[in-house]
Amino acid sequence: MIPWPRRLRNIIIRALIRAISLLCPPVHTLFSRIRSSPGVPIKDPSTSYWTLCPSPISRHGADGDLPKYADIVVIGSGITGTSFARAILDYDALHGVTGKPLCVLMLEARDVCSGATGRNGGHITPMLYRDYTELKAVHGIDMARKIIRFRLSHFQELLSVATEENLLEESQCREVEALDAFYEPSLYNEAKGKLETYKKDLPEESSRYQIYEGSDEIKNLQLSRLTVGCMSTRGGAVHPYHLVTGILARLLRVYPSNFYLFSHTPCTSISGPESAEGLYSLETPKGTIQTPHVVHATNAWASHLIPGMREKIIPARGVMTAQGPRPGLGEGSKKKRPTAWTGQRSFVFYPSNSFDVYDYLTQQPAADSAVSIYPKSAGELMFGGGFGRDNGFLTEVGNVDDRGWNSRTASYLQGALSDYFKVDDNDSKEEVKATWGGILGISVDQQPWVGRIPATITSRGSVFGGAPTATNLAAPGEWMAAGYTGEGMVHAWQSGKALAYMVLGIDEGGILDWLPEVFRISEERWKEVEIEDLIASFLNL
Template sequence: MVSLFSLIRVTIETIRGIVSSYRRVSKRISQSPGLPVSNPTIPFWSIPASPIQKEGSIAALPESADVVIIGSGITGTAFARTLLNGDRSLEVVMLEARDACSGATARNGGHITPPLYHDYLDLKKKHGAEAAKQIIEFRLSHLDELIRVAEEEGLTKESQCRKVETYDVFFDKEVFEGAKEKLGRYLEELSSEKGGWDTVEGSAGMQLADGVCGVISTTGGAIHPYRFVTGILSRLLKAYPSFRLYTHTPCLSIDANIVHTPRGDIRTEHIVHATNGWSSHLLAPMREKIVPLRGHMTAQRAGTGLDGGWLGTRSFVLYPGASEDRWDYLTQQPPDPRARLDEKPQAEFMFGGGVEMGSPSFFDAVGCADDSQVEFRVSAYLGGALAAYFGKWWGGESADVDDDDHFEKGRVKKVWSGILGISADGLPWVGGLPSKVSGRGEGGAEWIAAGYSGEGMVHAWMSGKALAYIILGKDPHWLPAPFLVTEKRWKKADISSWL
């Protein structure tokens, strides 16, 4: 039997560990995240690499431009596309520290599945009913918008942008009951959402483990984010001579209206920060307002016992424990040879997560902007969790069918890390930067769209589009007011709620 003294000692040591972790994190998030590392892990999505992978990496930089975009992910691409479509005469330069689209966009799970009922009541409490509904509508708008853009760009097959059935799967009865209560309140207040949801006790007849308490389902989306973004950038480079992309050209500093890089300086009227987790490298006052956090993703071969009839048509958010703060996410590549550029797909499971707020892995991840490393505890968990989630239905391991040296043998085909941008108040930061927030006085106008807190696929595109509307003098009526950057919001935002 464990003595009371032993229990007290263990409790004290646990508290000391938490306090020590908190202190380390507090110190880390007050520092610059630095530039993106030069040797990041390689995500599944970027194999094979886009032809524009190293676009402009050895070309001479212009001395000036109307607009300089820092970052070549989904935010910067949405902004560039919208701006150039609105005014093709503008000289627009996009700078990327590494390969094209090598940041968070190419490293996420490809989910277009927004948190809706999950935090509606909290949004309502903080921002009021109308603002909460506008935020929900903003998130919901991304699926149809991304599908529409993929069609316009001729990228529907290549980007795999599609609607899927999405399922919140609960393994704890109390968490499931709480989710049902939130969903009920959500549907009461957003009549447009009624009829689009289903709640089932148990595993709903799906191929899930016996421990499932309940499932909540609706319609979501999935996408190949890397091909979507690089496909659009490729077209913009061909369609607009005034648009130029320079990869391997990090922005070192900004002085008034001059952007300094190792390859030369560019004078500009507008500077757009589309760097998400790295935002505070160039915006020192945004440290502790947008904080980097390292996440993990895997591409895995599906178990042989799973029914191939639903492969590629579903996505999941899985809640394995007694807390809403712990969840994993899963979608799947469609088993359609036409959806890949040069190889037959194997219906890979795209599985990520493995971090819970307050856990050792969480404290290790917060403030970390190094995506060259993979955290052992997280990768070990992700490598084994899928078989547990599907239980007896998983079956045997898939046969090794890949002879590409880029991929590993066995269940886990690829594992990589990526940097999220955690917003101190949980909302994206979109709009013009006041001088106190940029840390600079008079000079060129600076703008930002960043801080998506791990939900970039349902925030980034419309945020980048809204920013372009603002610069073009148009009204982005869909942009929620709480997203706008103000000194008042900046002063109030407190990252401690995440810690």
Template sequence: MGTTFSRFRLAVQSLRQIAAVYEQLNKRIQQSPGIPVPHPSTPYWAIPTSPIAQHGSSDATPLPSCVDIVIIGSGMTAAAFARTMLGFGPEGSNSLPQIVMLEARDACSGATGRNGGHITPLVFHDYLVLKKEHGAEMARSIIEFRLAHLAELIQVSKEEEILVDSQCREVETFDVFFEQETFDSAVQNLNICLDEMPEQRGKWRLVDAEECVQDLQLSKRVIGAIATTAGVLHPYRFVTGILSRLLADHPTNFHLFTHTPCLSISSESSAKNDEPLYTVSTSKGTIRARHIIHATNAWASHLLPPMRGKIVPVRGHMSAQRPGIGLGQADVAESPLEQTHSAGPSDSALTLADARVGSWLGTRSFVVYANGRYDYLTQQPGTQSASSSSHSLYPPPAAEFMFGGGASRGEIGEGGFIKEVGIADDRSWNLDTGAYLGGALSMYFGGWGAEGRDFIGKRDTEESDASRVKKLWTGILGVSADGQPWVGRLSVKISGRPAPRAKKSVSKDKPASRLAPPGEWISAGYSGEGMVHAYLSGKALAHMVFGKEDTGLPDAFLVTDARWKKAKLENLVQTFIVE
């Protein structure tokens, strides 16, 4: 009897704990995320910073009084939108819209500049769920949309002449499993997906435990892996490279103002023959605009209160780590980045980087499933020729591991994913998660050997110089209540304010006459998979603002009042609490 009562008491205590967590979670989700906090943790991607990191931040740089479009945010979505808008029509400033981009902090300081660099679409992982929720045809459309990003990002990198800096390339990617049940379920889902999407056959293969240990240098505890082709990207340099070119090529049509947060938006009643305009209030003053583009992802609901509970901020953790000398046949010497952080590329640094020829450094990426965790790993290139480096603004990479994740889904404790939901503060990190990231790779992989370096000097980091961890930081994801991005025009119900109306149409000789009627628009809510959603979503949104119907966007992404009403907070919370 006593044992039964003790078990009952423990069960009651667990239920109370879950109820308390749910109450706190619900409170956080319903709050405004605010504007991005100042002085965030520094992502390794942004060392060194781009020359345009603080472009337009000076108070001496005035805001335009009136423009066609205001973009709020400066990440992947914003860059794709601006690039597409300024690529339409004949050359010449008179035919292009006037665009202002506002950023609360440094350029590309949000989720884009803080993520893991994966261009790895979820395919078999999501197919059955997508099919159940949207039907087979829409499920295929969503997956094909995700898969299209790698070719698009490589092509854009080539067109922008930033292929070296963006590091955009194909790699072999591995879903690695350390639990038999999870591996068996994944293989089953893969087989079903390939049966229903036969064009994917030949693009996937199973990797047995022996190959995982011998070729991938994984721990002997590994069960197996699933391999395919995917991509990786240096997200920060990709976006800042695009924005730099737009600023240079369109000085009269494109304006970037960093450290200039948008504080509020209001719509004006048009008087007499005035054009319909919004008033955007910023820390530098006000701008009047015909179109507002919300490209702030996790922060979207600050300016769009009806979107609270529909797009929720979640704090994720990332690290940059030294690879050690045991990978492949590489002989990894001291990091060139440490030698050249201030001075830029040097002959000696290039020689050290080129010594990695013959290894698999930089040619693979991994997603690891273990103990309810979902961890992800990419790697910067281990080689870079002198000729290509001569065209780069930055020091050559040193095969750094870019490793993220660390929070266990469904776990109530300090290392649990639930604790990060509703958190929009990326200044610091969870100590338990940070400690986990610092040690997990040595558990997942075997045969690394020593680091093979003698540390010289000190760098400006918050981490121990003796550790493999070179940098630890956080970023804020925008998680969608129904799992899909939100892309399109915002109705009055969703924006929370009426669109301005005009008594007289815009003059036909103005660029604005070629745009859709004034309004607010959004592309956000990528649920941690921004690299396979954001660019083409931003590009599709630009097509919408130009009034084009063929956007290539899956209908499941479109913003509608019916979808907004259906996307329930309860469904979102359940995904966080249920393992």
């Protein structure tokens, strides 16, 4: 039940939107896009720098014949789908869930890992103190702590996974110093207040925070004199494409008879379940496949196959660049005690007086080993953001065309690093090596959606009766992990893993105590959250 003050606020926002839409065609077009299906991912997207050297499995199964049946069909080959497949296949191999190997089939509309995972900034550094005070106000202190700890768990989890998969070097998964840099005194002071609250409520998790202030400290960080102050803590960074495609390649090798991966095979529609066995029919250009379990790992595209998620998970197009660093950047200040940091720092820059306007940067480490199927990295700066500038949301929210990008945002990103960094007396600029677009999925309540999808939301029948089937999995149904609101690297892996446990039917006995309950999909949550909540949040209403 929506509280009356919130309901009244949303009614007012809705009325204002309708009025503005009548007077402003771009606003009318924006909300028309939001209400529409995102369709399947568009062919021939822009080329992400991460994928310039494609994985050997990038087109795996593109020309293969689709089987008629699988125990589980996963739609999407990014980090969520990969986490799910790894967890369920490896668990089944150890425990023999059904008495014979589970048949898991993965569908991908384009090249493998060509969506948001292969297009993001490579950060494994969550928003912590910035979000904590609002999380606490909305969900209470215990749930706020749980959400923060869930986000923080991703770095160590991904580091462990990369190690287990023998991908530590190839994936560049590593610890970095994560710095938040501020350029407006008012926002910096607000941030310090938020950090104090965070440190008080989460002393262990905040123990590594440091504050850098004063011209000497800022200069030694090679930041420009425009920087008001910095906060730093432990973070992580990764080459997301190498990590995901490396894991999928291992699954294909280890499970050749029961794991199938079909790239360039979009799922265009789902019907059913129409039989006593509870089988869904998934249509693709290669034909129909039936399965009792459909796993949606499509994030921004989720509402194409799940119409009920329109205006619940909203696509938005962002921009990323890869830039060669200017000489001396990362080598430390030569006028002070040098601290080399190439590949060992990540940054979030707040150039205005709003937390909603920010840019983000990781740097690839300079490779010193030739043991890889890929070319060596050269310390490229992976720089994105600019989303909240110049009313860019009017053209980018609801936009799923990642063949291109917002040209004004790209122009800004191609020059912004000159304002953020200062390398002694060197006035040279970064060399832009690549620019590309990517689609993120914004959840209207800003929390992921994880779990079984009620039939009310899918508009398809359900055979869920609470009891396991003969296969010893959970009862047949549709499942989803999506809606990461631009923070997929600190939500997606563990969400996909949690979903695997749910499908396995072992979501009991505390095994998923680490999953925040507010992430779980329910009909009540679906009915309660509205797009006006997201608008109110951005407007601080």
